[in-house]
Amino acid sequence: MRILAVLILVLTTSFGIFSQEIGEETRNGQLYKVHAVEAGNTLYGLHKKYNVAIDEIIKANPSAKEGLQIGQKLYIPVKAAEPQKQDLTFTLHKVKRKETLYGISRQYDCTVAALIELNPGVENGLSIGEEIKIPTGNRAADKEIQTETPQEEVAETQEPVAVLDSTLKVGDTVIHIDYQVDFRDSIVEYEVQKGETLYSISRRFMVPVEELVAHNSIRNNAIKPGQILKITLKQERIQEVEVREIVKLDSSLMKRPNLIAVKEKYKILVALPMKISDNPKVLSGMYTEETSLNGLTDLSVEFLMGAQMAIDSLEQLGLNADIEFYDTDGNLNRFKEYLGSTNKKNLDMIIGPFYPNLLAYAAEWGKSNKVPVIAVTKIPTKTLENNPYLLSMVPSDLTLISGMAKYLAKHHPTANIVIVDGENTEVNERIAYFKDVFNKSLAPGKSASIKMSAIGDVSGRILVRAIDADQKNFVICLSNDVQQVMKFVNTLNAAKNYTPKYGKADITMVGLQEWRDIEALNTYYKNRFEFTFAATNYLNYETEKTIPFIHDYRARYGSDPSKYAFHGYDVLLSQGAYLFLGHQRNEGLMNHFSVQPLGFNHGSENSSVFISKQSDFEIHLLEIISNNNHFEVEQVEQRGDN
Secondary structure, three states, rough: OOOOOHHOOOEEEEEEOOOEEEEEEEEEOEEEEEOOOOOOOOHHHHHHHOOOHHHHHHOOOOOHHHOOOOOOOOEOOOOOOOOOOOOOEEEEOOOOOOOHHHHHHHHHHHOHHHHHOOOOOOHHHHOOEEEEEOOOOOHOOOOOOOOOOOOHHHHHOOOOOOOOOOOOOOOOOEEEEEEEEEEEEEEEEEEEOOOOHHHHHHHHHHOOHHHHHHHHHHOOOOOOOEEEEEEEEEEEEEEEEEEEEEEOHHHHOOOOOOOOOOOOOOOEEEEEEOOOOOOHHHHHOOOOOOOOOOOOOOOOHHHHHHHHHHHHHHHHHHOOOEEEEHHHHHHHHHHHHHHHHOOOOOOOOOEOOOOOOHHHHHHHHHHHHHHOOOEEOOOHHHHHHOOOEEOOOOOOHHHHHHHHHHHHHOOOOOEEEEEEEEOOHHHHHHHHHHHHHHHHHHOOOOOOOEEEEEOOOOOOHHHHHHHHOOOOOOEEOOOOOOOHHHHHHHHHHHHHOHHHHHHOOOOOEEEHHHHHHOOOOOOHHHHHHEEEEOOOOOOOOOOOOHHHHHHHHHHHHOOOOOOHHHHHHHHHHHHHHHHHHHHOOOOOOOOOOOOEEEOOOOOEOOOEEEEEEEOOOEEEOOOOEOOOOOOOOOHHHHOOOO
């Protein structure tokens, strides 16, 4: 069923990746490539790599003039029109034993970069018998061994680029800097680390492999740990001139305060209730027909598998971190003892735990020690009060209700909207909140009314009075009590059958996502009324994004991923990329992340709501609604959110 020997026995994983382009962003109409800085990067290297003048890089990244920092995110402006690449012709080469990229480049008189361009992925290693493309066109002669460099190079001056400062207001004066940059050669000595190659070092310091070979008399591409390499770098001298200008700020570019300090290496704790002591066979991954696992253990295994897949993706984005797994066993006292009162383990992030009492303790511990805690299950909104270090990845019940209200106000303001009376105070508070959000979400100049109706008896004669046979109807029940839900569904069905006229009426049944788990709720009724609900996620196994993940998951674990595996992958990849690297990964495989603070000094909640409906015996996604939650925590508590 699952292969977990390596996954669980190796509890700590370290990974690192060379600096690279991690995406693109558009700011004020200008397209930028986003580059994650790694040790050894220089402004001159960035200038050569991206073919962008030094002063343009500094204008877009003012702090760069003080020196580059490991993990720093730089915005590299992209020119409006890239020159067309000349077509390449190529021949094929079959890789032989002990051959390297550098050796092959020497054999065919081309550059290592040219080989990688034609054969993406070969930088990760060659396989015996693998066929790779060898350039034979004009661009094969682009080989460039830089044994001599000019003593001085002056960057061109371009128009200043507006840089966002979160402390500015519209109409404030900002200072732009024009820069003039010159260079002188600087020789650094670098000690080769275990596992490094000439190519990885060339990527790190942004110098050609050929230059490393020429300057260090390297033979057969052979280097070894501890070897000292001399590397010629450009040391820049920057002069600046102030230019004052009044700008209009784009508030959409504002980001929440950084919760994690920049480090060369981070440490992440994943706390899950594996309950290994009660489920020893989890370690072997070998199950028999007699094997009986705790439900949370099964869920935790799936979540952890997906999280391990996310670690690989984070590595490719440039994150360098240790991942530690801890089996909470659902034991609060043991978890307290493990964390301690202070952050002696130097944790930078906690994922989980699942149990509410353990999560509540982790949240307080994170607040005291300034360590973000990522909640991956639905939590009470009150837990987010006065704790900016707690981030909830699952929308609360009120957020789901708000999302449905906004969807109907946006797309069906003129429809006949009917809400059945609640059976208790909690449901009536949900109804009041739905009506409030709906009315506030109507477009300017639009007005609509919501009808309230009792369910009545199962004959449907009471409920049918609220239905308009001549227009579209949305009949809403916000209860999650099984008996109340079944009474509502049976009564709605009777109302539609009340007369042939109402049998033709367009009626949509709106409820809660928990209804999908009610076994007594016949699929026939869900399809007849196109059951519509607000959900925390949406999973389609046949999309261009999910199919490759499923294939990789099968190859790695020998089983198919469940929704918990998708959830583990989405959460760790999204929050790891954003909080550590500043790289937005809002679009998950089954989740969408719009994580916003509930208010000043409060925690953050994912406000993305998936409006879905059941039709033709399948679930269809209608829209993703992202709420900006502005309600006060005290109001949420009074409404009974849980």
